[in-house]
């Protein structure tokens with residue numbers, strides 16, 4: 001996991017190493033040492049209870065500055081903002097069920113949790129706990145919340161646990177945690193300086209003040225792309241019909257109709273380097289919108305439809321330097337139809353989805369796709385989370401922009 005030339009992506013980066021209370025806390029000593037050896041500036045932050053398992057002095061001896069536990073020590077008035085604002089990455093290893101719950105809820109009652117709230121840096125958590133706790137729905141729901149906000153999770157392994165038990169929940173091996181940190185930091189750079197516009201969700205076209213024509217798109221895929229692009233350093237505008245929360249730092253423009261979406265995209269097109277049209281834009285809308293609610297006693301209405309603007313085709317006609325990513329939602333002849341759309345709309349990368357697949361299409365958290373590139377490449381992904389597919393799509397964007405060196409060489 002080294003960049004070309006053998007320099008670790010950790011070199012020269014500021015890392016807050018959070019250590020919470022678990023028997024695996026002793027392994028954080030090894031993680032700290034390896035980060036420092038790789039050239040990182042490491043600030044260890046231990047919770048009060050972690051001190052029952054490891055000594056602060058051990059970390060202080062190895063790290064780049066003394067280990068801290070409290071918001072109120074060492075004469076510094078607001079250590080959490082200094083640590084949070086300056087960090088390039090926060091790694092919590094081990095992360096207990098308790099720290100994950102506090103992080104998900106936004107509780108800031110000690111230095112580590114306050115630092116987590118005071119940062120815009122990427123956060124990597126490496127959970128460690130007993131199997132029963134790991135599998136508990138509250139832990140898994142907290143992790144899902146954190147993942148949705150863009151927190152990276154280095155999954156625990158199966159093996160020997162405290163008290164002689166065996167099972168899933170053992171802290172990931174330090175080499176996996178270091179590799180994950182390196183990957184995040186190299187990604188963090190690969191889209192920086194780019195402006196990326198992402199559309200998401202299904203548009204709603206009004207019939208009357210109460211009813212609309214809509215579709216089943218939830219916005220999950222587009223929001224995942226916006227989140228991942230932001231974490232990888234891009235300046236992101238998310239034009240969406242969905243209210244799924246995204247991380248700070250993403251400009252969110254809420255829209256309802258295809259026409260509103262077109263206006264919002266067009267306004268930002270000339271400054272954008274990449275536009276990802278993940279939205280399911282309605283193809284037709286009622287020609288006339290009733291100003292009052294249509295009453296049942298008037299009989300079944302005849303609704304005459306007219307086409308909406310094809311936003312992506314319009315961008316394809318006008319593009320100069322922009323990379324255009326389109327989605328093809330199909331229920332049959334997936335690749336053939338997607339390729340035809342890619343050519344007709346002058347799209348650079350087309351993500352073809354079989355929306356009749358219950359594990360892939362609308363609403364579900366997973367997806368699998370065929371990625372077609374106008375330069376000729378063709379990739380079929382396995383079933384994966386929408387976050388992971390977002391990474392794969394942005395990897396392809398990075399290749400098209402000549403920014404893939406960091407990742408391709410790993």
Ligand code: CTP
Pocket residue numbers: 258277278279280281282283308309310311312313325326327328329330341
């Ligand atoms: N799209 C768009 N504006 C529209 C319709 C679609 O920008 N009015 C974009 C979508 O965001 C997507 C791509 O075009 O990125 C393909 O959308 P899709 O619904 O699969 O295809 P359509 O062009 O609508 O064709 P059809 O419905 O006949 O499959």
